[in-house]
Amino acid sequence: MSVQTQLTKGKIDLKGSAQIVTEFFLYGLNSILFQRGLYPVEDFDRKKKYGIDVWVSNDATVEKYLAKIMESVEQWIAAGKINKLVLAIKSRETRETLERWQFDVQLVDEEGDDKVRPPKSEKTLQMEIQAIFRQIAASVSFLPIVEEKCTFNILVYTCTDAEVPTTWTDSDPLHIKNPEQVRLRSFSTDVHRVEAMVAYRRDPDLC
Numbered sequence: 001m002s003v004q005t006q007l008t009k010g011k012i013d014l015k016g017s018a019q020i021v022t023e024f025f026l027y028g029l030n031s032i033l034f035q036r037g038l039y040p041v042e043d044f045d046r047k048k049k050y051g052i053d054v055w056v057s058n059d060a061t062v063e064k065y066l067a068k069i070m071e072s073v074e075q076w077i078a079a080g081k082i083n084k085l086v087l088a089i090k091s092r093e094t095r096e097t098l099e100r101w102q103f104d105v106q107l108v109d110e111e112g113d114d115k116v117r118p119p120k121s122e123k124t125l126q127m128e129i130q131a132i133f134r135q136i137a138a139s140v141s142f143l144p145i146v147e148e149k150c151t152f153n154i155l156v157y158t159c160t161d162a163e164v165p166t167t168w169t170d171s172d173p174l175h176i177k178n179p180e181q182v183r184l185r186s187f188s189t190d191v192h193r194v195e196a197m198v199a200y201r202r203d204p205d206l207c
Helices: 014-035 060-078 122-141
Strands: 044-049 052-057 082-091 097-107 150-158 180-188 192-200
Touching (some): 014 052, 014 060, 014 082, 014 097, 052 122
């Protein structure tokens, strides 16, 4: 599927899909920051989205940081130049990466498919996204308790020919040594598929 192609009537087109994926990233990152306790509860507001309650930061610095990143992310998604987005949670004291939330982005390729796929309904898409948010909320049941003060970094993996603003810099991948990994649910529009997973540092007392 060419990224310039407009899809048939009734389907989500490339621009619309880029907006949906970007919006998911924005709310998803906010939810992770809330569920993992990186900021006080009072720094978040509850909002209705995807038919469920989600938590969104009301901290002006965090809002501005995420909005700036999402501006570039949406452009890269629309241009087919992004491979994955990562939220890395790090210890403020040791700078060690404790958790690494990864979202892989792929184009849904229909080439070679004899059957024309029907447009994905809004209800089906919403249910797929709901499932991911519920897993993020449930992650407190299997992820180690974050007892130290933490910070976070957002990494975006783009194609080598992507236009990157000068404000972006190359970064260490912030991998975790010998991590535990849990694959989460995925969702797809008519254009993109997003697969999610979280890697985390094993509790040294249990090793």
